[in-house]
Structures are given as C-alpha cells and as structure tokens.
Amino acid sequence: MALRRGAELGVSRSLLLRSALGAVDSSAATQVPGASLRTVSSSAPVAAADYSYEPPGSSHCFVPGPVNIHEKTRRAMMVPGQNHRDPWFSPFFSKILEDVRMIFGTSQAQTFIYPGTGTGGWESGLQNTLSPGDKVLTWRYGQFSHLWVDMMERLGLEVQVEEAAWGSGVDEAKLAEILKADTEKKIKAVCVVHNETTTGVTSDIGKIRETMDAGDHPALLLVDGVSSIGGLDFQFDKWRVDVAITGSQKALSLPTGLTVLAVSDKALEAHKTAQMPRVYYAWQDMLNNYPAGQVPYTPIIPLLHGLRASLDLLSSEGFENVVKRHHRLAEGTRAAVNGWGLKLLCEEPRWRSDSLTVIKVPEGIDSALIVKNAYAKYNLSIGVGLSKVAGKVFRIGHLGNNDEIMIASAICGAEMAMIDAGVDITPGSGIGPALKYWQETSSVIPTRAAP
Numbered sequence: 217m218a219l220r221r222g223a224e225l226g227v228s229r230s231l232l233l234r235s236a237l238g239a240v241d242s243s244a245a246t247q248v249p250g251a252s253l254r255t256v257s258s259s260a261p262v263a264a265a266d267y268s269y270e271p272p273g274s275s276h277c278f279v280p281g282p283v284n285i286h287e288k289t290r291r292a293m294m295v296p297g298q299n300h301r302d303p304w305f306s307p308f309f310s311k312i313l314e315d316v317r318m319i320f321g322t323s324q325a326q327t328f329i330y331p332g333t334g335t336g337g338w339e340s341g342l343q344n345t346l347s348p349g350d351k352v353l354t355w356r357y358g359q360f361s362h363l364w365v366d367m368m369e370r371l372g373l374e375v376q377v378e379e380a381a382w383g384s385g386v387d388e389a390k391l392a393e394i395l396k397a398d399t400e401k402k403i404k405a406v407c408v409v410h411n412e413t414t415t416g417v418t419s420d421i422g423k424i425r426e427t428m429d430a431g432d433h434p435a436l437l438l439v440d441g442v443s444s445i446g447g448l449d450f451q452f453d454k455w456r457v458d459v460a461i462t463g464s465q466k467a468l469s470l471p472t473g474l475t476v477l478a479v480s481d482k483a484l485e486a487h488k489t490a491q492m493p494r495v496y497y498a499w500q501d502m503l504n505n506y507p508a509g510q511v512p513y514t515p516i517i518p519l520l521h522g523l524r525a526s527l528d529l530l531s532s533e534g535f536e537n538v539v540k541r542h543h544r545l546a547e548g549t550r551a552a553v554n555g556w557g558l559k560l561l562c563e564e565p566r567w568r569s570d571s572l573t574v575i576k577v578p579e580g581i582d583s584a585l586i587v588k589n590a591y592a593k594y595n596l597s598i599g600v601g602l603s604k605v606a607g608k609v610f611r612i613g614h615l616g617n618n619d620e621i622m623i624a625s626a627i628c629g630a631e632m633a634m635i636d637a638g639v640d641i642t643p644g645s646g647i648g649p650a651l652k653y654w655q656e657t658s659s660v661i662p663t664r665a666a667p
Contacts, residue, residue, distance in 0.1 A: 271595050273595065274595075275595050275597070276594070276595055276596040276597065276622075276625055276626060276629060277597045278596065278597060278598050278612050278613050278614070278618075278622075278623070278626035279597055279598060279599040279611065279613045280413045280443055280466070280571055280572035280599060280611060280613035280615050281413070281442075281443055281463070281465045281466040281613065281615060281616075282465045282471070282472060283465065283466065283467075283469055283613065283615050283616030283617060283618070284469065284616060284617045284618060284622065285469050285470065285471070285522075285617060286469055286525070286526070286529055286617045288525050288529060289469060289470065289522050289525040289526050289529070289617075290522075291525075292521045292522050292524065292525035293471075293518040293519065293521050293522040293525075294518075295517065295518055295521055298517050300510070300511070300514065300515055300517060301510075305509065305510070306508060306509025306510060307509060308509075308520075308524070309509050309510070309511070309515070309520065310506075310509040311524075312329070312520060312523060312524055312527070313327050313329065313506065314327075315527050315531070316329070316476055316523070316527060317478065318527065318530065318531065318535055319445055319446040319450070319462070319467070319468070319527075319530065319535070320441075320445060320450055320452040320460055320462075320478040321449075321450050321451040321452045321453060321454065322452035322453045322478055323453060324453065324481075325452055325453070325460075325478040325479055325480055326478070326479045326480075326484060326503075327476065327477065327478050327479070328340070328476070328477040328479065328499060328502050329474060329475075329476050329477075329515075329520075329523075330474070330475050330476075330477075330496075330497060330502075331473060331474065331513075331515065331516050331519075332473070332474070332475045332497075333463055333465075333472055333473070333475060334440070334442035334461060334462070334463035334466075334475055335363075335367075335475075336475045336496075336497060337440075337442070337461035337462070337463065337475035337476070337477055338364055338367055338440065338461060339367060339371075339497055340461075340475070340477060340494070340497035340499070341438050341459040341461055341477060342367070342368060342371055342373070342407075342438070342492070343371070343490070343492045343493070343494035343497055343498075344483075344487045344490055344492075344494060344497070344498065344499045345405065345436055345438070345458070345459060345483050345486045345487055345490050346371075346373060346404060346405060346486075346490055346492055347489075347490055347491035347492055348371070348372035348373070348491065348492060349372065349373070349374060350373055350374065350404040350405070351373070351374040351375075351376060351402045351403050351404055352368060352373050352374070352375055352376070352403065352404060352405045352406070352407055353376045353378070353391075353394060353403050353405070353406050353407070353435070354368065354375060354376070354377060354378070354406070354407040354408070355377075355378045355379075355380055355385075355386050355408065355409070355419075356377050356378070356379055356380065357379075357380040357381065357382055357383075357384055357385065357386075357409075357412055357415065357417065358382055358409065358412035358413070358414035358415045358417065358602075358603075359412075359414040359602045359603045359604075360409055360412060360413060360414060360440070360442075361409040361412060361440075362603070364407065364409060364440060365377055368407070371492060372492075376394070376403070378390060378394070382414065382415050382561070382604050382605055383415050383416075383417065383560075383561040383562050383563060383574075384417065384562075384564065384567065385412075385417045385418065385419035385420065385564070385567040386408055386419040386420070386424055388420070388423050388424060388426075388427045391406070391424060391427045391428075392427050392430065392431055395427070395428065395431040395433045395435075396431055398433065401433065401434055401435075403433070403435045404435055404436065405435050405436040405437070405438050405458075406424070406428065406435050406436070406437050406438070407438045407439075407440075408421065408424060408437070408438070408439050408440070409439075409440040410439050410440060410441045410443075410444045410445075410448075410450070411441070411442075411443045411444035411448065411569055411571050412569075413443045413569075413571065413572060413599075413611070414574075414602045414603065414605065415561050415562060415574055415605070416560065416561055416562045416568065416569040416571075416572050416573055416574030416611065417562045417567045417568075417569060418444060418448065418567055418568070418569045418570070418571070419567065420566065420567075421437075421439055421450070421451075421455050421457065422451065422454070422455050424437070424455075425437060425455045425456055425457070436458040436459065436482065436483060436486060437455075437456065437457050437458050437459075438457075438458060438459045438460075439457050439459070439460045439461070440461055441460050441461060441462050442461060442462050442463045442466055443466045443467070443571050443572070443615060444462075444466075444467070444569075444571055445460060445461075445462035445466075445467060446462055446466065446467030446468045446530070446538075446616075447466070447467030447538065447539070447542045447570070447571060447615050447616060448467075448539060448542060448569075448570055448571060449539045452478050452480075456480070457478070457480065458479070458480045458482050458483040458486075459477060459478070459479055459480070459483050460477065460478045461475060461476070461477050462475070462476050463475050463476070464476070464519060464522075464523065466571075466615055466616065467542075467571075467615050467616050468523065468526050468616070469526055469616040469617040470519060470522045470523060470526055471519065471522070473516050473519050474516065474519050474520075474523060479499070484499075487499055487500075529617075539570075541619075542570040542571070542614065542615070543570045544620070544653075544654065544657060545570070545614040545618055545619075545620065545623050546568070546569070546570040546571075546572075546573060546614055547653060547657075548620065548623060548624075548627075548650040548651075548653045548654045549573040549612055549614055549623060549626075549627065549650065550568070550573060551649040551650050551652070551653045552627045552631075552646035552647060552649060552650040553573060553575050553646065554649065555645045555646045555647075555648060555649040555650070556575075556631070556634070556639075556641045556645055556646045557641065557645070558575055558576060558577070558578070558641075559575075559576045560573065560574060560575065560576065561574040561575070561576055561605065561609050562574065570614070571613070571614070571615040572599070572611050572612060572613045572614060572615060573611065573612045573614070574601075574605075574609050574610075574611045575609055575610055575611070575612070576608060576609050577608060577609065577610065577634075577639065578639060578640070580638075581637060581638060581639055582607050582637070583600065583601050583606075583607055583608060583609055583610040584600050584601070584606070584607055585637040586598075586610050586630070586633045586634050586636075586637045586639070587599070587600045587610055587633075589632075589633035589636040589637055590629050590630060590632075590633035593632070593633065593636065594629040594632060594633060596625075596626065596629035596630070596633070598610055598611060598612055598613075598626065598629075598630055598633075599611030599612070599613060610630070612626050612627070612630060614626075620654040620658070623650075624647060624650065624651065624654075627646055627647045627650050628647050630646075631643065631644075631645075631646050631647060
C-alpha cells in the first residue's frame, strides 16, 4: 500500500512517471529561447534528470504536506545525540504530551506520539479499538479515504463504504439513514477523513456527531485529521471524537516522522476488549511507560524538539488566530482562482478546505504540465491531481507555516506556469484579487508598531 502521506506528488508508479520532471526532454526545451515545456513531445527520449544545480533564491514548497518549516523549528531540531533515559527527558516529554492537546481542542483526551506517519496513526486507531470482523462505516471521496478503506479491509474489518463524488464531503442525511437502519447496532465505528487533500474538501465533524447523537448510535467516531488538525478548527471534546489522528509534516510544520493521536475515555475502554493484533502501535505499551515520562522504544528526539518549538509558536500566535490565518490564506487563494476564471473541484462552499485549494483546469489542458512547468521554470512545488482527478486539477497548499507573501509567491508561480501550459488567462488576473483581499483584511503583527 502506498504510504499515507508520502504520496503527495503521485499515487502510482505510472502517475509518478508521468508527473516526474525526468519525463521532459530538457535539452529540447532549452534549445529554443523561451521555449515552454508545453512544446516538448511526451514521446521524446527520457534522459535521467540531473538535480545537482541549486538555483538562486528559495525553493518554494506549496503542496499540502510536506510544508514550510519555521526557522526556529529547524534550529530546535539541530541537537546532538541525546539519551532519552537521562533525567531531562521525562519532564520534557510529559509536557509535550500535555501541550499537544491544544491542537486537538481537548483538555482531557489521552494523547499518544509515535514515530511514524499518518498511515501509522490510522493503523493504531483501528487496531486498538476494534476486533477482526467488526463492521465499520466510512466514506470514500478521495485518494486518502480510499487508502484508509484499503487498510481497514486488510486488517479484516467488515467495511461499509459509501461512495461520494470527488469534490464532496460526508452527507449527514445519508449517515442518518444508515444509522437508523442499523437497528442491531452492528456498526462499531464511523470513520471519516476530515480533510481530503485530493479534493480540497473538509467534512463537518460537528454535524456528523450531531447526526450520530440524534440516532442514539453507540459507534465510535474515528477521524483522520492528518491535513487539518493543527491548522483548522477541531473540537475534540465538543464533537466527542473518540480517536483523532494527525501527522508532523502537515499543520505542525515539521519533517515527516511523527504521528500524534488524541483518544477519548470511550475509545480507551473499547481498547480493553479489542482483539485486533498490534505490537508497534499498541496503546498499552505506551500507557505503561507514560506515567514515568518514558516510551517503550527509542524516540526520534530531534523531531520531539521540533514539536516542542512548533507547539510554542502556535501557542504564541494563539490557536484561534492560527485557524483565522489559514482561513485568510485560503480565501485569498480562492479569490485568485475566481480571478483566473477557473473553478474549484469542491463546489459546495461549506466543504471548502482551508488547508489547500484544488483547482480544475480547462478542457484540453493537462494539469500535470502546469506542475512540471512550475518546478522546472520557477522552482515551485505545487500538487498534481491524484488518481481519479489526475491531469484534471492541480493543488496549492496553504497549510502550516505560511503567510500572505509566501502564498502570493505560489499564486504568481502557478499563474505563470498555467500560461506556459496553454491556459488562457491574463497575467495578474489571479494575484490581483488575492492581494486586494489580503490587503483589505490584514492587521498589524502583534508587538509591531502600526504605520
């Protein structure tokens, strides 16, 4: 199975081959001054790309994970080898377990931190609360919800999959209908991808909980918040989520390598009778060690230092302000899309994601070519369309450590790359509306004097 969140630049081998810059005959493109990659035949001989040249300026990463890492966080991770059995580690780690509750919107959930990716968080949540043959209900409306379904089936669960259009979220009316029909309460868990990074859709977890409560259904609520928690509003306690999962390379603005879970008392109780085999991601091993501020195996200490720095930055900004910042960045990007005369893949406004913007390209345009042009000409990484929407959309991530000027550079680069690929847009038509929105809604940075 493809790794959960390591597939942001492709899903399958064939997609990677089509998307890779190596598929372009760069010598042919550079023989003609100003030549666009659009002029290169896809049947041209493929030569191994040489990425040894470092262009001037910064590399611009605007996929929805991995994301930009704050300089303070990068410095915090530059530590020598350290022994996690020395006395300093216990209070350091215990405080992180406590403080990471902030991003989940909880004051009481049990938190877990594992070396691993969001895929590992998925596995941990399922293994520790369910038994083989248990029935779970889930929605499939993007590549990552598809991969979670694949894991559920491989783990031996009975999976009821509700298919939805890619660009839509969980239909609460359909959920109510399914739960009402489950008179024997065979559904043990409702599993929802909160933010689907394939499609730019954020489902409404609060309304999903209201729907479950209205039907008086006892199922656990398991939520993949890998590309939302830490950047978007998430109310673990208020929505009575039972397991929520995130990953370090998303809103936490860290390298890949940590998965973080928040777990309710109800899920901990279910864990006591769950029969699914687990070893590495077993909660009990962690619970046995956490009271002493320890872990059952060697932690990734540099990433924990980075997590500490990231939590401090988010706390300093104020988490409500973090959520508002992501919304402003998303609104500016959506203003750019409107200015280009293009459409979002997510048509329903209530589901539009503040983590990323997924943009449909006109008929006859291959969105992968836009992504190639952005990287080859402007040192800009934006996301390709995945799976069902490959070639039809591209994605601009505004998750994590970003501000208006940074996202403006992504919009400018995307605008040029689209023109290179043959999209009929006027230069400045997108970035202009984005700048207007941000300028009109900006405020003075705290601790800095107003002009």
